[in-house]
Amino acid sequence: MANAIEAPAITQAEGPTSHTQNQAAGLAKLREDFPPEQIQHLPRLKCGACRDSRTGVCENPRHAKQECKECGNYVSNWHLHLDYVGHAELTNRLLDADPLWDWEPMAVDQHGLPLFDSNGGLWIRLTVCGKTRLGYGDAQGKKGPNAVKEAIGDALRNAAMRFGAALDLWAKSDLREAQTEHAKTAEDDGIVSARPTARQRQAAPKEQPGAARPEKAGESRDQAFARLTEQYRNCWGNQLALLQIRVEGKQLGLSEERVQGPPPESVWTTFDGLLEARIDELKAAPGGDTEGNAA
Template identity: 45%
Template sequence: MVATTEALASTMAEGPTSHTQNQAVRPANTFGYTREQQIEALHRLREPFAPTEVRHLPRVWCKACKNAGWKGCQQHPVSKCSKCKQKMPRDGHIDLAYVGHAEATNRLLNVDPFWDWEPLTVDERGLPTLDGYRGLWIRLTVCGMTRLGYGHAGDKTGGDAIKEIIGDAIRNAGMRFGMALDLWTSSDLEIIESGGASVDEGQESTGERAEQPASGPVRELEKLKAKVNAGWNNVLSCEQNLAEARQKELLDELVAVGEQQVRVEDLLSNRIATLKAAQGGDTERSAA
């Protein structure tokens, strides 16, 4: 049965994004990998992580709970959470799913034993240079494909901060390849369902829970749309999304583009043809 969904995000626009415009130009080098092998590598990178590999980071969204400290508020008493395994205000916090540095490294090694990363800039000693926010920009190369990533350690200092920055940058760059992208999407849904626009800003809850996310084919289509948006300017990502749509039998699903309803297969096929014509077959552009 053909389903009709809401319009795709406005990021589906023609032309390069600011990210691709500002990315440092590097000579194309596929290191002997064919296009088919690169697409297969992207598929493997985007495979869901096992539940045992996924961790959960608790974030209190209820302002009253924050003001009450660890005691919670009247509506959200404190109890041990089955996800994050910590004592948190029940229903007053969310658990953001993520994978750690070790799990991300293991996935990269399984896909490409010769994967590598390098800092975008170095100082006179050849050491990675942090930016004005004490963050690090890196290049991550997997199967001859290179994309940018950014890492930050928050309030950490010293050697632990450096390790945190590197791990965060690798995970961030890996997400540009689609690694653990479904966890980012599910975490966004968690934030929406919490009743607040931002858990970090501590906005007060309206007292009403948002509508539960769709399940089944509709949920799969929403996840695919997020991936399409992320890889809209990358021909390899579009090809991979088309293959995934075929595998999950989503080719005939309809999405709204402007005032028109377009089949997923037609949308991606036309986009792939447009990118190949505009880039002359260059697949080294990064997804937005």
């Protein structure tokens, strides 16, 4: 009687094989959050005039350059930060997910080198755990060898995002990037702001300085402080708005928080002290008393 031949294990196994389980584990590794020390901050100017200026700063004295304590760059203080992970940190994560990961350009030139498109961008294929996805990167118009490396790194980050790597950072950065693309208006003077226009403020009902204001749902103390700080910077010449912001700051217990005053002195003082001094300054200006009484 002929001996039975045992079928290969792969045809007998039910459910995921060890190979597919390893793939799933590797791809899941890509989606893990990056630790804070591996996240870098790229400054992006919010003011259109600053972006268009050769010096990176416009004539608005409130947009003067200074060293940013968060990103370490000497840049106009009217900027925000786009969070990202660097090339080395991403490469390390790819190696953790799949030691055999690889990438290749979508097209090559006559010399076999990666072919850049007419916009200076590079399309690539990134393969991790046997799966391939596309990515696109560029060097923001820069030239030279470092620009090529920057475009490759940007393309790898973009392709890895399709696998879920640093996806939360991409979402936040896309939102912040959108905040720098609003059209400039005479009222904003190049400042991106969520405050209403003059017409909207005239149509809105007057708010009494001492009236309680509803708290924003889910807003932390730090978020409230950041919001009010942004508001008083945008309303630096509006006595009524500053008075309302000062009152809300007192209601939220933020009066003694330390803030940096406007250029050129840029001295550090308390939140309440800064607003009190500015309100007094506006009251002393011609027509200031009228606005103060209206409040």
